Amino acid sequence: MPRKGDKQFDETAVLERAMDLFWEQGYEATGMSELVAQMGVGRQSLYDTFGDKRSLFLSALEHYADTYQGAVLAVLEGSEPPLERIRRVVRMWQEGASGPHCRGCLLANSAAELGYADPEISEMIRARLRRLEDAIRRVLAEAVARGELSSDPPPRALARTLVAIANGMHVVGKTSPSKAAIADIADTALALIER
Amino acid sequence: MPRKGDKQFDETAVLERAMDLFWEQGYEATGMSELVAQMGVGRQSLYDTFGDKRSLFLSALEHYADTYQGAVLAVLEGSEPPLERIRRVVRMWQEGASGPHCRGCLLANSAAELGYADPEISEMIRARLRRLEDAIRRVLAEAVARGELSSDPPPRALARTLVAIANGMHVVGKTSPSKAAIADIADTALALIER
Numbered sequence: 425m426p427r428k429g430d431k432q433f434d435e436t437a438v439l440e441r442a443m444d445l446f447w448e449q450g451y452e453a454t455g456m457s458e459l460v461a462q463m464g465v466g467r468q469s470l471y472d473t474f475g476d477k478r479s480l481f482l483s484a485l486e487h488y489a490d491t492y493q494g495a496v497l498a499v500l501e502g503s504e505p506p507l508e509r510i511r512r513v514v515r516m517w518q519e520g521a522s523g524p525h526c527r528g529c530l531l532a533n534s535a536a537e538l539g540y541a542d543p544e545i546s547e548m549i550r551a552r553l554r555r556l557e558d559a560i561r562r563v564l565a566e567a568v569a570r571g572e573l574s575s576d577p578p579p580r581a582l583a584r585t586l587v588a589i590a591n592g593m594h595v596v597g598k599t600s601p602s603k604a605a606i607a608d609i610a611d612t613a614l615a616l617i618e619r
Numbered sequence: 620m621p622r623k624g625d626k627q628f629d630e631t632a633v634l635e636r637a638m639d640l641f642w643e644q645g646y647e648a649t650g651m652s653e654l655v656a657q658m659g660v661g662r663q664s665l666y667d668t669f670g671d672k673r674s675l676f677l678s679a680l681e682h683y684a685d686t687y688q689g690a691v692l693a694v695l696e697g698s699e700p701p702l703e704r705i706r707r708v709v710r711m712w713q714e715g716a717s718g719p720h721c722r723g724c725l726l727a728n729s730a731a732e733l734g735y736a737d738p739e740i741s742e743m744i745r746a747r748l749r750r751l752e753d754a755i756r757r758v759l760a761e762a763v764a765r766g767e768l769s770s771d772p773p774p775r776a777l778a779r780t781l782v783a784i785a786n787g788m789h790v791v792g793k794t795s796p797s798k799a800a801i802a803d804i805a806d807t808a809l810a811l812i813e814r
Contacts, residue, residue, distance in 0.1 A: 449736065450647060450732050450733070451647075452645060452646075452647030452648045452732075453647045453736070525734075525735050528730075528731055528734060532731060533731040533732065535723075535731075535791075535794045536723055536728040536730075536731030536732060536789075536790050536793060537645045537648075538645070539720075539721075539722065539723060539728075539793040540720050540793070540794070541644065541648070546794050547794075549794045550794040553791065553794065553795065554795070576810075577806065577807045580803065581804075581806060581807050582807060584791075584800050584803045584804050584807070585784070585803065585804045585807035585808065587787070588784055588787030588788050588790070588791050588804045591786070591787035591790040591791060592727075592782070592783030592785065592786035592787030592788075592790070593783050593787070594731075595727050595730050595731050595783070595786040595787070595790065596730075596748065596779075596782065596783050596786060598730045598731060598734040598735070599730045599734065599735070599741050599742075599744045599745040599748065600745050605779050608772075608775065608779045608780065609776075609779050609780050609783045611772065611776060612772045612776050612779070612780035612811070613780065615771075615811075616807070616810075616811070
């Protein structure tokens, strides 16, 4: 009998397939049998490695956040001038929310689907959105300190609004395939930092 | 045998209970048995009146839009000065997205949960969001014509952004019980029309 540690598969690649399925279909619509089929791993190995569907979902959500939100955080914590970093991030969101069959943002989708129904999932999403908000706030505060941005609205309020716009842009992208609409939202979001 | 038209129950009250359950839990997580129990109507009457779960969901979504989006549209089509109508609507969204256990907006939740998975539901949500965008755009264009609002960003872009902010505010409200965060987003949204 193989011990628990004897992985015969690439855990990250397998987790990514689960993430894709949850991202495509949502949490409730995705069944464990479908996950087993999609992940190309035996049911028992799946349970041994990731636990039940809810645990697997939490791992997939963490992986999503590390990957996609991680790329955004890397730009925000980079060395470009502060407002340039914000501009690049808004364009990353725009890119993600455009396209013919936008899957939205897995964090926003999960917030909308699950909300407070599962306190642990809810807290994890809240913490991730808060981390994004904090990173944006710090960059905006730097721009204010450099005299490149008005302090009204204050960095925290503006950061919260940009996070809401990112979420809203992905919700709009999930039903409306209009690149022009998403571009309008991104441009208007940037107008908030151009004064 | 009662004919199909012989309703022994208040259709709207029953539909409202279904809407509440879908709003609370989402589409996939809500089973037909639970709906039968919650709606207080026999399973057969439910099928005769509303069809299957998907048809019932579409009716509940229409009812939600008529009620909640209807109240917003009534303000937008009212007789107050244009920017005052926008202010009132943003405060209505703020109110809806605040509170300890915000259920979000059923249209935004459904967009995030179902996206393109069901073309008819997706099209219905898209049309409703578009209707809101058009109503806001008309009010903003009126404010521009009266010299009360800059035409940059243009009314359409600003309307799209306000719809995205409304959706994003509700997503944020679904995981973060911070009234202050929602108020910050509403205030910043209003700053977009105060120049």
